Amino acid sequence: MESASPIIRPLCASDAAAYASLRLCAIDEAPETFLSTREEEEKRTIDEIEARICATANQVVFGAFAGETLVAVTGLRRYPLRPAQQKGFLWGLFVVHTHRRSGIARRLIATAVDQARAMGLTQIALNTGVENVSAIALYRSTGFEAVEDEPCEAAIDDDTDREVEMVLRLG
Numbered sequence: 001m002e003s004a005s006p007i008i009r010p011l012c013a014s015d016a017a018a019y020a021s022l023r024l025c026a027i028d029e030a031p032e033t034f035l036s037t038r039e040e041e042e043k044r045t046i047d048e049i050e051a052r053i054c055a056t057a058n059q060v061v062f063g064a065f066a067g068e069t070l071v072a073v074t075g076l077r078r079y080p081l082r083p084a085q086q087k088g089f090l091w092g093l094f095v096v097h098t099h100r101r102s103g104i105a106r107r108l109i110a111t112a113v114d115q116a117r118a119m120g121l122t123q124i125a126l127n128t129g130v131e132n133v134s135a136i137a138l139y140r141s142t143g144f145e146a147v148e149d150e151p152c153e154a155a156i157d158d159d160t161d162r163e164v165e166m167v168l169r170l171g
């Protein structure tokens with residue numbers, strides 16, 4: 001592991017290959033946590049990946065870099081429909097094993113919160129599995145509160161697929 005604290009910055013087109021590789025690591029480690037499958041990710045073209053990660057007025061993906069290596073990511077996206085346009089959605093948070101428990105996820109979230117304020121958002125929502133103890137502890141420690149704990153329709157009998165929605169209201 002690098003000794004210096006990782007640098008956090010928005011990803012850009014030249015980060016597409018590193019992002020794609022990290023995303024595959026994330027899906028392999030925790031397939032139930034991420035909405036897409038390895039097959040779907042592998043089918044994405046470089047143009048699609050660039051569009052997914054490059055910052056616009058409505059989205060940004062932040063990466064944490066240890067030296068040249070991308071070791072963590074998270075995305076923030078504005079809800080597209082008018083009644084919810086002041087709401088943001090935090091997605092895709094992942095930190096590689098070797099860099100965990102050193103505060104990187106907390107720093108990524110703080111960066112995303114600053115960005116949300118700059119985008120004029122009034123709240124940030126996210127979903128995580130009810131069994132994802134570390135993520136729920138992380139989100140609680142950064143001010144998110146659970147607002148919903150409903151089973152997915154297709155997974156009423158399967159606790160491992162249940163999700164909790166959490167929200168951070170930006171004062």
Ligand SMILES: CC(C)(COP(=O)(O)OP(=O)(O)OC[C@H]1O[C@@H](n2cnc3c(N)ncnc32)[C@H](O)[C@@H]1OP(=O)(O)O)[C@@H](O)C(=O)NCCC(=O)NCCS
Pocket residue numbers: 030033092093094095096099100101102103104105106107127128129132133134135137138139141
């Ligand atoms: C959850 C995850 C993002 C945490 O990343 P991280 O960089 O290790 O987290 P941080 O070091 O910033 O931890 C901040 C706080 O979160 C909580 N936390 C993080 N990991 C934890 C764990 N394994 N067990 C309990 N609490 C944990 C703690 O409150 C921690 O504060 P502390 O270290 O002062 O006790 C990381 O474990 C991960 O990538 N997991 C797999 C993917 C995933 O579940 N992503 C979330 C999708 S919703």
